[in-house]
Each structure stands twice: as structure tokens, then as C-alpha cells.
Amino acid sequence: MTQIRPDPMTEISQDPSVGCISPSLLQEEEPRESSMAVGWHRRRVPIEPILTAPGWERGERGRDVSSHELPWTIPGGAEHLALGWGGAGKEKVVMRISRRTLATGRLSAWACALLIAGAARAPATGQVLKQLTDGKEELPVIYTTMNDSGTKVWVASNSNQFGDNPNREYRIHEFDAATGTGVPRSTIAVGGPDYAYSYFAHIIAASDDGQWITFISRANPTGQNADRSFELFVMKTDGTQVKQLTSDTTVNAGSVTLVAISGSGDKIFFVSSSDLLGTNPDRHQQIYSVNRDGTGLAELTALPGEAYIDSLSVSDDGLRIAFSSNANPLSTNPEGNDEIFAVNGDGTGLRQLTSASTGASAAAVISGDGSTVAFESNAPLTGANPTVEIFAINWDGTGLRRLTTSTGPFGFIAVSFDPSITDDGQWVYFTSNQGTIRHNPDLSYEVYKVRGDGTGLTLVTNLNKVLYGTVVAGGGGRVTFFSYGTGPQAGKNLDGGYEISAIDGSGGTLRTLTDTSEDENSSPFIAADAARIFYLRRQTRSDESTNIPTEVYRMNLDGSGKTQVTTVGVASLPSATADGTLVAFSSPSNPLGTNSDGRYEVFTVRWDGTNLKQVTNGSDDAYYPRIAMNGSIIAFSSYANYDGTNADGNLDLWVVKPDGTGLKNLTASTSGGSAGARLDESGTWVVFTSDANLDGGNPDGSSEVWRIRTDGTGLQRITGDPTYSSSDPDVSASGDLIAYASQADPLGTNPEHNKEIFLYQVSTGTTRQLTVTADGENEVPTISPDGAWVYFVAEGDLFEPDPDEPYDLARLNIASGAIERVGGLMSGQTYPPYSGLSTDRHGSHFAFSGYGDWTDANPDTWPEVWLADFTRAPMVTVSKSAPTLFTWEHEAGALRYDVIRGDVSNISHGMGQNADLGPVVCLENDSPDATIAGHEDATQPPPGRAFFYLYRGTRGLEVGPGSWGTTRGGGERIPGSGSCSP
Structure with missing residues (x-):
């Protein structure tokens, strides 16, 4: 032819x-x-x-x-x-x-x-994805690891306190607990797959003699991890003899998430969602063990379903394992609650130690001698339990006992959590805000200890700070903890930032080990027509002499022209007019001398930082301000009773003009709350989420999507389901299209009741379900003002299955219904509601903030602002x-x-x-x-x-x-x- x-x-x-x-x-x-x-x-x-x-x-x-x-x-x-x-x-x-x-x-x-x-x-x-900001946030991982005597502490931190880590990668640092002096021990980046929460996980563990340390990393120090998956490593604590112990090169193979090591350091235990031996094809989280030399890999559990394991602890001899999970491997946990389990070190003898139809038990730790398991729980295990308490149980499942009763003066209900237990099981250390008039009267979070039989409750610290992440050395001689806030801290942490400190087991010789600073960028908002982004930056002052300020900044779409807009001290959630000339935000600061009570109030400021105005002045906080694209009106939520219409102090929806006039309560409910306001371009209509019974048709108090005119007329409930919630609405500039997230099934197309994205068209009164996923959640829909695109956060398997279940980013073409991924590398993740999604008028530029490293340019993994540009090619x-x-x-x-x-x-x-x-x-x-x-x-x-x-x-x-x-x-x-x- x-x-x-x-x-x-x-x-x-x-x-x-x-x-x-x-x-x-x-x-x-x-x-x-x-x-x-x-x-x-x-x-x-x-x-x-x-x-x-x-x-x-x-x-x-x-x-x-x-x-x-x-x-x-x-x-x-x-x-x-x-x-x-x-x-x-x-x-x-x-x-x-x-x-x-x-x-x-x-x-x-x-x-x-x-x-x-x-x-x-x-x-x-x-379509180009670019990181626009590059703050150097420093933060230690909360849980440390120590040798048995407590003389040495190893911390995973991205601090540059030793001058060797300008990119702020998470690395292992070693500290002398008595003197507080430290030294970097490795240049290998460490961390887990869930960036926002791996700071709260045990990702490093040291042997009792302090000779060996195991850790999780996506680095490639030995040339065996080219795909940069999260694998298990071990090395000498001086940084030598690095060995990679796991490897699964399959795409989305799963990740190592938790680690533990036997006292001798000969055997390592870990949690992984990989199929390392061909016995975990569905890639569920399982517990494995492996010898330090890489031999003897064994899968110790076969937990069914998409369960998770959120704590792992091993006795010194490696023969006994305690863990917490929501799995139901023995048909004794049909509710799928978090419960405490025990299993032998060879995988035999799996037992469920706790069982309750309500509440959760977590954070399992086993004593070094294997006799006792301590944990935290809000379940009624031994009777009524209105809060989180510390419990203990013998290895054989007998002797379940509650160790704490967390209260404060005048009937205050406190909490106790983060247990850590000595080798002999005699003492359990933990974090709590309980207190009496004489001991901890301010009810700050402090370190306590209690005997394994519930007697001998003792206050260990008295720092008037926020403390958690308690870890005790096996011998009980040293305790480490994570803290932030101002207070006595051995000459360090004047800025009140996040640090790791050590104190001896009886409460003496306090040493602050780490020395970090903050520089975090988040909450971007694109001015629809102005090619300008406003965002928040939280940065430690150079003299570290005051609390860390958060201010509004601006920049151009290409990341140039970064300029500080406010100098108020604390700013929150900026939004801007379409032309980018006027910004609304909330703040508890008192920059004009008109906010002496320190309540969050609504402010406005011009794009260049001039003409700062306090718009509201109430007896309670005002949150979530949103200014209309034309600048005519601001919608916000507040508990205050500005005009006598909110005497019961509910979270009502209000509007006000930028000059402070025209204040009006749009919801005036007697119960429930209304928030998350979004305005059309003209400022005529506002959409929002509320669980109040605003129209008499929501008596069950379910979370629903509503709209109302800003003059208070035309109230309309868009959704209505007594069981399944709807939330996060956004509205097009014309006001005709409203996108929202919902677990309801109004069309018969969401029988699984996943959180899906829906679209309501006002002019036709019709609803469309835009996403259909079998699992996971789709949320935070953000509609481009022209009504062409809906951007959203996706946890479901829209593009490929991933056992780590990361939060991803996608957009949907409203006309065609086609969905496309818009995120970058999966070493980046965004977390609702902190994703700060924002688009320009036509959806051709999309800004967001998130954790991790979407473009291989954010080694500290802390929040930055990224921009997806659909107008140019890479x-x-x-x-x-x-x-x-x-x-x-x-x-x-x-x-x-x-x-x-x-x-x-x-x-x-x-x-x-x-x-x-x-x-x-x-x-x-x-x-x-x-x-x-x-x-x-x-x-x-x-x-x-x-x-x-x-x-x-x-x-x-x-x-x-x-x-x-x-x-x-x-x-x-x-x-x-x-x-x-x-």
C-alpha cells in the first residue's frame, strides 16, 4: 500500500x-x-x-x-x-x-x-513540577535508642549542629548522655516511608553493648538499593561495616517501617510490607527477623487483611516479641481495634493479649527479661477508662493491671502515654500531664515513672514544657525524651524548638543533646490572576532568643521574588484576592495594639506589607478566613459572640467586609459547628461544612455541605446522610459548581462508602460522583475558578497499588472525567488538611505543600511549597x-x-x-x-x-x-x- x-x-x-x-x-x-x-x-x-x-x-x-x-x-x-x-x-x-x-x-x-x-x-x-521554597527545617526523630547502661544515646536527626550536614538529611548522631556532647556517626540518610509520621516511629535501634545499630534508609550506601526503596540496614555504631539486609526491587514492593534488635545485636527484627520470601504476595505488614550478617531471614507473622503494625518490641534474648496491631489473625479481634499481641522469636505461639470491643491499645514495649509487657490504652480493660492510661500484663497473658489513674485538680482528666520499661520490668517510664496542686500544678506534659505493680508514682521531670517520646535505658539509669517550648533546658533551646534531652532515671543531670532550628514553608495560596503565591514561613530567629515566628510571605510563580509580607509574629492560613493585592489571614498577635487578649483575629494586609488592619475583635478565636476573589467580603469561623447572636459559643460562620463593617453571623446555631468557608468570585455565595441543624433537616448532627448567600438568605443543604459525612467543599468563581468530599452514596455508586469526590451543579440541581475507588480516601477537592479542573488528595490506588498507602495528588477534568496524577516522586507525600492546595483561574498552575521529597531537592523532608506548571515543558x-x-x-x-x-x-x-x-x-x-x-x-x-x-x-x-x-x-x-x- x-x-x-x-x-x-x-x-x-x-x-x-x-x-x-x-x-x-x-x-x-x-x-x-x-x-x-x-x-x-x-x-x-x-x-x-x-x-x-x-x-x-x-x-x-x-x-x-x-x-x-x-x-x-x-x-x-x-x-x-x-x-x-x-x-x-x-x-x-x-x-x-x-x-x-x-x-x-x-x-x-x-x-x-x-x-x-x-x-x-x-x-x-x-507539565513541570518545581520546588519553590527551600527552608532548612531541623527536627530529631522522637524516639532515641541507647545502650543498656544509658551512657550513650543515638538520635536520628537532620540537624547541622556539627557542621557536616548542610542539606539537613536525617543522619545518626551519637551523644554522651552525661555531658551532652555529640558526634556524627554516619552520612547515610535514614528515615521511614511515611514522612509525616516516621518522626514518631522507632526507625533506629542499638544493641545493649552499644556496638551495633540497625536503621531504615532509602539511601544506596552499598550499591544494592538503586531504586531507593526503604530497606533495612545495620552498621557498627562508629559508622563502619554498613550492610544492607533487605532488598526488594519490585516496583512499589513495600517498605520497612519499624526496627528492633536483640540485646546482643546478633538478630534484628523488623516490620515490612514487602514480599521478601514469596510468602506475602498481598504485601501486608508482617514481622520478620534476620541475622546481623544477612542470613536466616524469616517471616514471623502472617497477618491477614490490610492491617498495620504500629509498635514492635523484643526481649534482650530475642525470644519474645510484643507488638500492637489492628489485625485479626486469631479471629479474636473482629472489631479490628488496636490490640496488643505477643509471639515467640521464631514465629510460633502467636497470642492476643488484650481484647476490647471499644477503645485501642498500642505502644507495646517488653522488658528486657521478657517477663512484662507495658502499653497504653483507652479501652475499658479493667473497668471504666475515660482516658489514655498505662497498663501492664505478664508475658503469659496473666496479671493484666492498670498502672496509672491520670487526673488533675478539680476533676481534670489527664492522659498517660509513651511507656518505656526497664529490663527487669520493675519500672515503667511514660509521659503524662497528670498532676496535683503540689506536683505539676500547671498540668504540663512531664516524664513520670511507676512500678510495674502500679505503686511508686514519681514525677521525674518538672520542665513546664511539652514532653513525649519517653525512652528508658534497660538498666533504668537514663531517660531520653522529646520536647518543645520555652523553659529550663540546660542552657539550650532558647527558641523553644524541638529537641532531644536526657536525664538520669531519678530526675537529675538534665542535658539537652540536640540543637535544631526551624525553617518550614506551607499553606500556599495562588492569587487567581496575579501570578503570585502567598504562603507561610516559620523560621527560627538568628539569635534564638524568642519563640519562632510564622509570617506570610509572597513569591512569583517561578519561585523568584520571595518577600516577607507580615511581621506580626504568628500568622495563619492566608488567602488573597484574584489580583493579589489584598491578603486576609488570622493571627493571635497584637501588632496594632488592638488584640491584647491574644485571641486569633482576622487581619488584612496589602501584598507589599502595608496597610495592616485588624478586621475582627471578639472575645474568642476567629479561624479560617477566606477573602472573595473580588475583595468584597471575608468569610470566617468563630466561637465569639460579636453581636449577641452566638451566646452559646458555637463555632459559627461569619462574614465581614475588609474594612471591618458588615459583620454578620450566617449560621447562628445552637449546637454544632460550621467551618471551611469558600466564596464565589463576587462574594455573593459561600459554601461550607457544618454538623449543625441549620435548616431543621439535619437533626442527627452529621457533617454536611451547605451554601448560603453572604447576606444570610438562601440557605441550602447540598448533602444529607445521617450516617456518612460530607465535607471540604470548594466553589467555582461563578458559584455554579461545588466540589466536595463524601463517604455517602447518594447515587448508588459508592456502596463501599469510601471518601470520594463529588460535584454539585447549582443550575441543574444535579450531583456527579467524580472518583470511584475501591479503597483509600479522596479528599480536599480544590476547583479551579473557571470550573475546568478539580485537584484533590488521593490515598486510594488510582494509579497503581502501593502497600505503603501514601497520600498522592491528582486532578480531574470536569468535562471529560479523566483523572491524571500531578504529584512527583513517591518520596514526597502530602497530608490533608495540611496540603494547602491552590490553583490559578484556569488550573494551569497548581501549588501545594507537603512532606518528603517530590523532586529530589528536599533532603530534610519537611514541608515546602511546590508548583505544578502546566504551561511549559521540562x-x-x-x-x-x-x-x-x-x-x-x-x-x-x-x-x-x-x-x-x-x-x-x-x-x-x-x-x-x-x-x-x-x-x-x-x-x-x-x-x-x-x-x-x-x-x-x-x-x-x-x-x-x-x-x-x-x-x-x-x-x-x-x-x-x-x-x-x-x-x-x-x-x-x-x-x-x-x-x-x-
Whole structure:
């Protein structure tokens, strides 16, 4: 069959954005916008060329290149020239071309045309994910580990207190508990898969003699963890003899989450959701053991269902294990509550030690001699239990006893938690805010100890700070804890930040071990039309002399122009008008002398920090201010009784004009609360969540979505289900579309009652279910003002199954219903309601904050602001000398990347509109970052030939491996032999 093909030379000459060399490209033409980075062009172009070779730095922006210059502009002695560009979609390509090829003009324009004809696609298909802020937050992991005598303490911390950790990776530091002096012990980054909560987990553990330490890491110190999964490691406590003990290279194989070690250090126990022995195909969390030398790997449990294990503790001899879980392995936990379990060190003798139909038991710790298990619980195990208390039980399941009764003066109900037990089981140390008029009268959280029979309750610390994370050495001689807030702290922690301290078992010789500072960025808000982002920054003052302030900052969409807007001390949740000129926020500070009671009030300020105004002034706090896009009105929630309509002090929904006039209570309920206001552009309608019975049709007090005019008329309940809640509404600029999250099943399409995203259209009165997932939750829907897109946080398996169940980011096209992933690497996660989702008017720019490392640029893993830009394509770069290093900007949506190299001379027409790339070489398969670093290409093109480099990014196993790019005719670029596996 005869195929009619365009003349390749004509096609390429008509596209001045093509990065190939041919005489037709060197004619004078006017520059035009392109979604590609141009290799060469006659005129100055509005995008960045990539031109690298020995002796060159990374390209020259807008360099003029004339046709007669071409063969002579390559630096002397350069044998090969690398040319690159970013395609308009998922694919990017660069070339390394023989210098002789350029001099003789033998590069095939026909092949180049086939390769890059996809450049004609619209720039809107580009999608770049960029980290805009880079604070250096420092925070130690809460739970430390010690040797048995308590003389040495090991802490996982990202502090730079020793001057060796400028990037603030989490590393292991060793401290002398008596003197407080410390030393870094390893440059290996440590941490667990759940970034926000791994700070609260046991991710390091030391042997009794202090010679060995085991830890979790996604680093690759031994060359066995190229996929950067969270694996188990062990090393000497001096940082030598590092050994990786687990390895599962399967995509989304699961992760190690908790670790423990026997007293001798010979055997290590851990929790993992990987299928390490082929006996855990569903990748549920299980307990494993392994010898320190890597032999003897054994799976000790076979817990069914999607259960979790949230604590793990082992006796010194490694023969007894206590843990807490919501699993039902023995058919004795049908409610799926958190209960305490015990199992022998070889996996036999599994027993459930606690059982209650209500409440939860957690934080199991076993004494070194294996005789006693202590834990925390709010279940009625020995009778009524209105709070969290410390309990103990014998290993054989007998002798269940409550050790604490946590109360305070005048009937105050306190809590006790975080138990840690001595080797002989005689003493249990824990954190509590209980007290009497004489002991701990301010009811601050302090360290206590109590005997294993419930007698001898003793206050160990008296610091008037917030303390938790109690850990006692096996011998009882030393206790460590995590604290924050101002107070006596042995000369350190003047800023009231987060630190690890040590004290002896009787309460003497306090030492603060760590020395951290804070620099955290969060809560971004995009001004819909102003290309401007407002956000919160919490940063330690240079003199560490006061509490750490949180202020509103602003920056441009590209991250430039970062400027502090407020100087109030504490600011919260900024929102801005569409033109970005006026910002509303709440604050308990008193910058104008009009907020002496320190209540949260609503303030406004201009974008440049001028004209600060306090808008509200009540007897109680005002939260969650949201200003209309046109700046006409502010909606907020408050317990205050500004005008006599809230005498019962409920959380009501209010509106007020930016000048402080027009204050009005929109809900005035006698019970329940209303919050989460979102306004249409004109400030006419507000949508919100409330569990109040505002219209007489919600007597059960369920959480529902409502709307009301800002003049107080037109109240309408959008949802109504007596059992399953609805929340988090957002509204389009027109007010016609309302997106919200719900567990209800109003259409018969959510029988599992997962939290799904729904859309209500006011003009038609119709409801659509936008997401359908079998498990997990979809929440925090954020609708673009033009009503085209809904962005949301997704925990369900929308794109691929993941046993770690991370929170991810996605967006949905309202017109088509298509869902696409918009997050970055899965080493980043966002957590509702702290994700701060925000879009510009058309949804083409999307800002959010989160934990972890979405773009491989946030080693401290603490919250930063990221931006997904759907108006431009990622830029690619190549090294200026061999071996070739190919890198690219991260894409919004790509989880992993594949990279191939091919020979331009092998490119030909394929079937239909496809391009046949010919034989290729897979340089890196399932790359966990946006570079082939560690897999550089040492092969160079022979004289007269040219190599090309392509990458593709996958959005998930259920979406497919991604595309190497498409041709102008809509065909695919199809590699021949040697391509990366799907």
C-alpha cells in the first residue's frame, strides 16, 4: 500500500523550534514561542537553548547563531556536541553529535523530522513540577535508642549542629548522655516511608553493648538499593561495616517501617510490607527477623487483611516479641481495634493479649527479661477508662493491671502515654500531664515513672514544657525524651524548638543533646490572576532568643521574588484576592495594639506589607478566613459572640467586609459547628461544612455541605446522610459548581462508602460522583475558578497499588472525567488538611505543600511549597563532556522514569504515523530521580553519526509505562530492540 508522507526537509524547515542541524534551519525567520528548548536558531528565541560540549558551561540563553558561525562555534578540540530540547509532552530528547557531522552537514534531516515532529503539539501539554521554597527545617526523630547502661544515646536527626550536614538529611548522631556532647556517626540518610509520621516511629535501634545499630534508609550506601526503596540496614555504631539486609526491587514492593534488635545485636527484627520470601504476595505488614550478617531471614507473622503494625518490641534474648496491631489473625479481634499481641522469636505461639470491643491499645514495649509487657490504652480493660492510661500484663497473658489513674485538680482528666520499661520490668517510664496542686500544678506534659505493680508514682521531670517520646535505658539509669517550648533546658533551646534531652532515671543531670532550628514553608495560596503565591514561613530567629515566628510571605510563580509580607509574629492560613493585592489571614498577635487578649483575629494586609488592619475583635478565636476573589467580603469561623447572636459559643460562620463593617453571623446555631468557608468570585455565595441543624433537616448532627448567600438568605443543604459525612467543599468563581468530599452514596455508586469526590451543579440541581475507588480516601477537592479542573488528595490506588498507602495528588477534568496524577516522586507525600492546595483561574498552575521529597531537592523532608506548571515543558540538559550525563526537570505526574539512547541514522517511518526509532539502549529503567547519574553513557557516536536520548515518565502501573513521544500525525515513537521494560 502506498503511503503519502510529507517531505521531511520541508517539514523540518517549517518548524524553527527543531533542535536538528540542516541548511534549511539556518535561514532567517522570526522567532516564535515554542514548548521546546531550541538547540539552534538564527534569531534570539524566547526560550533556553541547551548547548554543551567540553569547555562550555550550561548553554547560553538567547544566543544569536548565524549560519556562517556554525562549524566554528564549537570550542577547539571538542569532538562531540550535545544538543537538546524539551518536547511538549511526556518525552524529552537530546542529541550528542559528532563534530565532524556538523562540519560536513551529514546529519539526516529526514530522521530528525521523524524524531521531533511531535514538537508541533500545543505548549499546554507541558507539565513541570518545581520546588519553590527551600527552608532548612531541623527536627530529631522522637524516639532515641541507647545502650543498656544509658551512657550513650543515638538520635536520628537532620540537624547541622556539627557542621557536616548542610542539606539537613536525617543522619545518626551519637551523644554522651552525661555531658551532652555529640558526634556524627554516619552520612547515610535514614528515615521511614511515611514522612509525616516516621518522626514518631522507632526507625533506629542499638544493641545493649552499644556496638551495633540497625536503621531504615532509602539511601544506596552499598550499591544494592538503586531504586531507593526503604530497606533495612545495620552498621557498627562508629559508622563502619554498613550492610544492607533487605532488598526488594519490585516496583512499589513495600517498605520497612519499624526496627528492633536483640540485646546482643546478633538478630534484628523488623516490620515490612514487602514480599521478601514469596510468602506475602498481598504485601501486608508482617514481622520478620534476620541475622546481623544477612542470613536466616524469616517471616514471623502472617497477618491477614490490610492491617498495620504500629509498635514492635523484643526481649534482650530475642525470644519474645510484643507488638500492637489492628489485625485479626486469631479471629479474636473482629472489631479490628488496636490490640496488643505477643509471639515467640521464631514465629510460633502467636497470642492476643488484650481484647476490647471499644477503645485501642498500642505502644507495646517488653522488658528486657521478657517477663512484662507495658502499653497504653483507652479501652475499658479493667473497668471504666475515660482516658489514655498505662497498663501492664505478664508475658503469659496473666496479671493484666492498670498502672496509672491520670487526673488533675478539680476533676481534670489527664492522659498517660509513651511507656518505656526497664529490663527487669520493675519500672515503667511514660509521659503524662497528670498532676496535683503540689506536683505539676500547671498540668504540663512531664516524664513520670511507676512500678510495674502500679505503686511508686514519681514525677521525674518538672520542665513546664511539652514532653513525649519517653525512652528508658534497660538498666533504668537514663531517660531520653522529646520536647518543645520555652523553659529550663540546660542552657539550650532558647527558641523553644524541638529537641532531644536526657536525664538520669531519678530526675537529675538534665542535658539537652540536640540543637535544631526551624525553617518550614506551607499553606500556599495562588492569587487567581496575579501570578503570585502567598504562603507561610516559620523560621527560627538568628539569635534564638524568642519563640519562632510564622509570617506570610509572597513569591512569583517561578519561585523568584520571595518577600516577607507580615511581621506580626504568628500568622495563619492566608488567602488573597484574584489580583493579589489584598491578603486576609488570622493571627493571635497584637501588632496594632488592638488584640491584647491574644485571641486569633482576622487581619488584612496589602501584598507589599502595608496597610495592616485588624478586621475582627471578639472575645474568642476567629479561624479560617477566606477573602472573595473580588475583595468584597471575608468569610470566617468563630466561637465569639460579636453581636449577641452566638451566646452559646458555637463555632459559627461569619462574614465581614475588609474594612471591618458588615459583620454578620450566617449560621447562628445552637449546637454544632460550621467551618471551611469558600466564596464565589463576587462574594455573593459561600459554601461550607457544618454538623449543625441549620435548616431543621439535619437533626442527627452529621457533617454536611451547605451554601448560603453572604447576606444570610438562601440557605441550602447540598448533602444529607445521617450516617456518612460530607465535607471540604470548594466553589467555582461563578458559584455554579461545588466540589466536595463524601463517604455517602447518594447515587448508588459508592456502596463501599469510601471518601470520594463529588460535584454539585447549582443550575441543574444535579450531583456527579467524580472518583470511584475501591479503597483509600479522596479528599480536599480544590476547583479551579473557571470550573475546568478539580485537584484533590488521593490515598486510594488510582494509579497503581502501593502497600505503603501514601497520600498522592491528582486532578480531574470536569468535562471529560479523566483523572491524571500531578504529584512527583513517591518520596514526597502530602497530608490533608495540611496540603494547602491552590490553583490559578484556569488550573494551569497548581501549588501545594507537603512532606518528603517530590523532586529530589528536599533532603530534610519537611514541608515546602511546590508548583505544578502546566504551561511549559521540562527542560533537559546534557553534560559537556563524556561520559554523557542526561538530566531533566521533574514532571508533574511522573513516578519513575526510563531513559534510552539511540542512533539518529536508524530512525525510519513506522506503521501508520509512527516513527521507528530502531535499536536502542536502555540506560536506566525505573529511575527514582530525574537523572541518569550513576548510569552515565560512556559510549560516543562515531564520526558522521549522532546519538539521541529520550526519557519517558510513568504515572503508575495501571496507567502504563508512559510514552517516548508522539509524531505530528499522532503516532508513537516506537523503539526497536533494547528498550527499557514496561
